[in-house]
Amino acid sequence: MTPGHFQAVFKKPLKFGSRHFTLLITPTHLPEDSSKSNRLGLAIAKKRVKLAVQRNRIKRIVRESFRLNQHDLPAIDMVVMVKSGIDQLDNKEINKELAKIWRKIIQRHKN
């Protein structure tokens, strides 16, 4: 996603929260309706996660999880934001929490 896309998401978001994540979501506005149109943006503030090593780790895990689940998700743009304290979690816990969020989104989409 480019900065323009980020602005679009921030303008009219649908919020999903969990203990350590906040997701902002809008339906994609791509003119050509392709199958892989859901896109991911990461906004991990230095204020929330201090060390560069930890920030990179979280980004990787979120990307990985997104990659594995993207085919089940509806056509959306989303920005993943992060709350403080997430650097205390290990990889397994983060994966669990993300899986929960994906399920939530899919449920919402159906309804």
Added chain:
RNA sequence: CGAGUUGACCAGACAAUCGCUGGCUAGUUUACGUAAGUAUUUCUAGCGGGAGGAAAGUCCGGGCUCCAAUGAGCAGGGUGCCAGGUAACGCCUGGGCGGCGCAAGCCGACGACAAGUGCAGCAGAGAGAAGACCGCCGAUGACUUCUUAGGAAGCACAGGUAAGGCUGAAAGGGUGCGGUAAGAGCGCACCGGAUUGCUGGUAACAGUAAUUGCAGGGUAAACUCCACCCGGAGCAAGACCAAAUAGGGUUUCAUGACUAUUUUAAUAGUAUAAGCGUGGCUCGCGUGGAAACCGGGUAGGUUGCUUGAGCCUUAAAGUGAUUUAAGGCCUAGACGAAUGAUUGUUCACGACAAAACCCGGCUUAUCGGUCAACUCAUUAA
């Protein structure tokens, strides 16, 4: 074998599956083109590459880039034993001096306070060319008593005294002997200091001799003085390409103004903002349209961007930092930002922490391990 010092190195390993990033090769796709082909297009496959010793803090120094430049000075800032190394340094090496350690070794902003100015709480008698609180003395002078008339004893009044005590971080060289009423560098010896000379050393400095009774102590990360160094800003530097919109310039066309001709609608000519309020000055309003090209330039893109004071091996010079020569090697280059995830096996159960223009240092963080040299202790020969 134990305790330790210094230097160098490593930073879990292996396998399977699924991914990320940019490079090369092959194919594919897109754009332009009649085609050959061109391209910094899309996607796929294969191959090989892909964070650190500190990438960190951003504390110094340099390269590179732009700006300014003829040189010098002032201001401001920095450095501060000596010599060497280096592109340069506040770094490194070697040496000196001082301190710590049994030792290997480690630590030190380590110029100048007998240029000037300033500062020093409490305590204490006294804190800077000092000071008499306790103490010591009271020779000399005063007073009292005695007297053999020379003096003797007392008193602690004048006064002398920096040995001792007390205070303090610090009390105006130290120790000893002489000396004295008691004392005092007052005199002497040794130690220390200062000055001058000589010797060794490139130098810092060290050694030594003579002279000098010896001194106004501390503090310069206090002002200051002395010596040396420093132009400013930074890759968001800078260079190139360049959409939309607005605006600038040039050319052409159209329109409008005036004049002439005539078929009253055209042609030719003139001027290029001439126009209107308003006849003039002044003032105000107005000064338009289309196309092409040009230039500046925003978004955006490309570049800068990794071949470099580079790394490895060997040899030579040097105590060493380092330098020189020969041979070999190419080892991340992203930009919403790449090195991961899962599972299994294994071990000593994995710390601190991730490039962002590039180097040289310093500082700080750090689980543990390997190697080399050296020191101490114990035992044996």
